[in-house]
Every structure is written in C-alpha cells, then in structure tokens.
Amino acid sequence: MIRTVNVFSPGDSRSITLWSNVPYMLCRALERCGYRVNRIDYHDNAFRRRKWLKPLVRLCDVIRLLGINFSVYTWFYYRSADRKIREADRKFPADLQITTSFDMCNRFSAKPNVVIGDWTQEYLYRRRLHRRVKGHDRVRILRQKQAIERSDYVVSLFPQCAEDMRVHYDNPRIFHLGCNAVNSVYDGVFDPEAVCRDKASSRKILFVGRKRYLRAARLLVESFADLLLSQPDAELHIVGLSASDLKVPPPAAASVHFYGYLNKADAAQCAQYYRLMLEARVFANPTPLWGGYSSTIEAMYFCNPVLISPYEDFTAEFGADNPFTYYCPEFTRQGLAGVLEGIFSEPAEAYAARCRAARAAVAEYTWENWVRRLIALVEKG
Template sequence: MGRNADIVERQSIKREDSQIEGSDLVFSLFPNIADYMKQRYENENIYYIGNVINSLYEVSETDLDIKANSNNLLFIGGKKYIEGAKTLIAAFKRLINNRKELKLYIVGIETTEFEDLPKNVFCYGYLDKGKDQDRELYYKLLKEAKVFINTTPKWGAFSASIEALYFYTPVIITPYDEFLNIYGKEIDFGFYCEKNSDILIEQKILKILNDKSYRDLCINAHNSVKEFTWDAYVDKIIKKIEEKNKCL
C-alpha cells in the first residue's frame, strides 16, 4: 500500500518475527516470499514446497464437454480486485456486440459496487463454501466456466486462479511476480495480460473462445496444478520434518 506500518501493525509484525525466528520449520506458499523471509530472518529453515488448492469438489475430464459448449466467463475476487472487474465489464460490453450468447459471472463483489451493468452480467458477492447452497453454486460456476479472468494490476487472486486451473479452466491473468516465479513467462493454459486494458482483455478472450485446441488448453490448465493437493503438500511437510529430525 506504499505506507509505513502503524503502531498496532508494528506490534503484530514484532510478534510474528519472534514466532518465525523461533520455529523449527517455516513454510511459505509462495517462492518469492520464502526468498524474502530467508533474507529477513536468521532462521535457516524456511522453505517453499508448493501451494495448495482448497477444493471440496472432485473434478473429471468429463467436465470438458460442459466447458467446450459453455459461453460463461468467470471473475473471482473481492472488492480489492474491483479495478480488474470493472475493466472486464468494459471488455464484456464490447464482446456482446457480436457474441450475444456470452454471460459474465462475478463472484466476490456485489452488484451495488458497479454502475450501468450490461445485460448478462451476474454478481453474487461472497460465496461461503461452508454453506451448502453457496458451495454448490461456486463449484457449478467453476465447472461451467469457459475462461477465468482477473487482470487486476500488481497482484492476482492466486488461490482462485489455481482453483480455476484445477477445474480445467484456461485463465487470463496479470503476470505478477509470484505467478511468473512458479510458471514462467510463457504459459500453455491461457494468457498473461500485461495491461489491465479492456481492448487487450477482449482480444485474449476471443483467442480462447476461437481456439480450435481449446480442450488442450483445459487439460494443460489442470496439469499445471494437479500436484497442489493437500495429500501431496502434507507428504512434503512430513518429509521435511523427518529430515530435520535426522539432523538433530
């Protein structure tokens, strides 16, 4: 946010610093953060071992038939991502001039946060996975999405992005540092959007909609995160604990 920590935040940071320095093992969900922590702290036992998808729904390649015939665009992100949502809506207004069958679903932001929403834009606000109805709707939207888009500058909705990938969904996202560090400058499951521009977003959405190898994009999307399961993550943690114990 470009400001100094206030007095309450400084106390919190001091407490966290103490906890991190005193820990036997520290795991970060992001490689850049792990590197930063290694520089900040004297603790040498700081690791990045991957990320984790919090999905309660089992996916299947049979869902690809639904996606292949879908006209649904999906945005997931809270109010801090509203800049990306507004630009996507502007792109959608251009798209529906020639693709009237398209629909845009926005999760995490209420309708009241926008002005002059075009037809076929649906806002759901926050969906709570702890509630049956919200959870079913959330996974239905992921399952039926043709493409996931969030091009908010500086930082993308990482958790939502990798969950979309897990659901075989191609993505159009900002090339922020953490994503680049994990996947590199070239991706085979969608597009980076260097600028939060409605014209660029429209162009990249059309490329995915018109891609004759769309199913390959979907399979690549899933394969890019298929190791990000809780089972795999816990196995890596246990391995690090065992390695640590052997050194004691």
C-alpha cells in the same frame, strides 16, 4: 514418530471461511492422513465475547470506514494469544506444533514447531505495496520476526516469498514445499477429460473476488460490454460482489450475473460455486500485482484456463510463458477486450489443450500431498 498435532490459528479452524480456507483445509488433510489434531483458537477469549464490547467493535468498523487505520495487533493481543497457546500446550500434549500465521509460534513446547503463512507484513509493505511501514503495523512486524526466528521450521506458501525471507531473516530453516494446495471442498467425482471437452462450447467468463478486486471487476465488465458486440451469447458470472457493488449499463446488464459471497459451508452455495467452476470457459481476474492466487489455482484444478496479470508470485511458480494462461499485458478496456475476443475465437482443440494443461499444472496440489511433504520435512530433521 508424529501421531498428534496441535494446530494454532487466529480464529476457529473448524470454520471454512477463516484465512482463505487454509486452517480448515490443513486440519482436514492432517486428519485424513491419519493424525490426531487438536485445534486451538488463540484469537478468541472471553473478554472479546462480552456483550458490552459489541458497540465498541461497531465503532471500530465505522472508524475504519472513515479511513483511519489501526491494528488489533497490540501488546494486549499478543499477551492474550501467548496465554492461550501456553494453556493449550499444557492441556494437549502433541508431537508437532503448527501455527497457521507468522504472527505467533508455540515457544512453550520442546516439540518441533512449524509456522505457516503466505507472506510477512514486512514483505507486504516492501514488495507489494511499495510504501513505508505504518506505525500501527510496526509491533506486528517485530512480533512476526520474533516468531519466525524462534520457530524450528518456517513454511511460506509462495516460493518467491520463501526466497525473500531467507535473505531477511537469520533462521536457516525457511522453506517452500515445492507445491501449493488447492482449497477445494468439492466432494463430487468429475472426469477432467470430459470437462475439457464440454468447456469448449461454454460461453461463460468467471470472476471470483471481493471488494478489494472491484477495480478489476469494473474493467472486466467494461471490456465484456465490448466483447458482446461480436459474441452476443457470452456471459459474465461474478462471485464475491453484488449488483449493488458494480453498476452495469444496459444492454450488457442482461448478460452479467452476480452471486455475492458464496459460502462453501452452505451446501447450496457450495454447489453453485463448483457448478460455475465446472461450466466456465475461462477464469478472469485482471488485477495488477496480485490476481487472487487461491481462487486462480482452484479454477485451474477444475480445468479452467486463466486470464490474469503476470504478477511475480504466479510467474515464479508457473512461468511467464505457459500453455494455460492468457496474460493480460495492458490494463485497458481495449486491451482486455482483445484478449477476451481471442479466447472465444480459439479453435476447440487448441482450447481443450489449454484446459488439460491447466489441470495438469495443479493436479498434485492437494492438501493431503502438501501435508505429506510437511511431515516428511519435519521427520527428516
């Protein structure tokens, strides 16, 4: 019988900003399901907090800006993390050990050990980046392999990655739980049917993404400028980027609104974020290969049809042809502008059906449901 859970994270799981909200959401869901949770940050130690180290950290940031890459995942890092995990295992007896990263596992406990992640570093290079592994990442890939092989249960958040990992690792207990989880902290009550009706009159396009999605944002802005010729009351709302990141020429600039990073830990910024989610006509991130999965399914949860590229992790889960996705077939200004025009000219009832389908596809994607599936998997043995 599982009553107490140790959750090991590469950072403070009390912070909602850690790894796309996942450790925070996982711990909160465990507590809501009635489990006692001990949160352990194996990334933090007294050495890194020393004041004299701050100039060195800033120097490292400058070196990265110059294009010289290196990794913090060194022998010293793993030795420090192992020590933190071993100490926590002695201090906090628990029935279940969960690590929210493929980098580490609690190899010091006889209790069931679970590692959770999205994809491995090896998968990232081979399937996503399509290039050879860089030297500074070889240590991390080796340690991930060791953690995965040692764990009692390995859970990937993505079915495609879980399937791939079963081929590349010897551990027979690699799983996808049959669903993902929406990283929503929205505590308000909303009526999905009413939201679907209201969205039919919305003129707002919502983009959510940081600087890694800058090229997609630029393409969206260019296509949006063309859309304004036929839909002059349309609006583009960009979360995660600032006006300084992306120049918008007039007259389109008057219809493009930037919010920068909206921190869900801040009440006002969180309210603004979910206001945009509830008021948008469509969520758009036309990035090839990967369109920001977490923000995409969160948008779907709030009844938003999505405009994305047909990347395989999404199509493997929701299909290459579904009623709520506007797939972007070509990454050109004209091609995207044509898709946007179709979205704004779609009949109200057909559009509302898309909204309902988007919500229905992820209605069960709550962290509480995900935790129940995980606990059932472990207790089944």
